[in-house]
Amino acid sequence: NFMLTQPHSVSESPGKTVTISCTRSSGSIASNYVQWYQQRPGSAPTTVIYEDNQRPSGVPDRFSGSIDSSSNSASLTISGLKTEDEADYYCQSYDSSNPWVFGGGTKLTVL
Amino acid sequence: EVQLVESGGGLVKPGGSLRLSCAASGFTFSSYSMNWVRQAPGKGLEWVSSISSSSSYIYYADSVKGRFTISRDNAKNSLYLQMNSLRAEDTAVYYCASSGSGSYPDYWGQGTLVTVSS
DSSP states (O other): OOOEEOOSEEEEOTTSOEEEEEEESSSOTTSSOOEEEEEOTTSOOEEEEBTTTBOOTTSOTTEEEEEETTTTEEEEEEOSOOGGGOEEEEEEEEETTEEEEEOOOEEEEEO | OOEEEEEOOEEEOTTOOEEEEEEEESSOGGGSEEEEEEEOTTSOEEEEEEEOTTSOOEEEOTTTTTTEEEEEETTTTEEEEEEOSOOGGGOEEEEEEEESSSSSOSEEOOOEEEEEOO
16 A cells, blocks of 8 residues: 655745645556645535646646656645635545545645 | 535444435436545545446445445435444544546535544
């Protein structure tokens, strides 16, 4: 089984850019797609990035995803931060032995 | 518009049983894998179980294997989770989620809270 490790929390000011990392413990990050979910307090998760770098319709292009094989990690970058972006963010991936694996989540504070 | 509406949560004593339901609409339910994901209070997301579109393939997390049973009724556009021998550590909000690819969630319901306590 592999794990996805995220920073517990990040904070940044409105208008700035923040990047949240997601490091895969074993197996290649490039072997299976990585997704990112936003969860605001008291609400269900919603998809902000799927298949490494694809945005669902309705998600602003301030949100972008990437993978880095050298560090075996994925990243979610949010530019032009808004207070409404304050939420928990989870990465997710899978492999043939592990149907769905979620990262521990990152609390984004926009202050 | 895709809608997933869970029901059936509540308070149950340790060792008890509960059956969760998820009513789906707005997409071709019979073509999608369906899944349950849970979130304990103040904790992260944990995958629980998955079922393929025709129920041919079923998977469980080790933490619930042998106690939980996932099923679906494509004629009723509904997903179920039968939970037996419940433990305190099963306390969580349970979300149903659709998956077109089977590899990740597409849409999520709003969740139903299960509390296991004496």
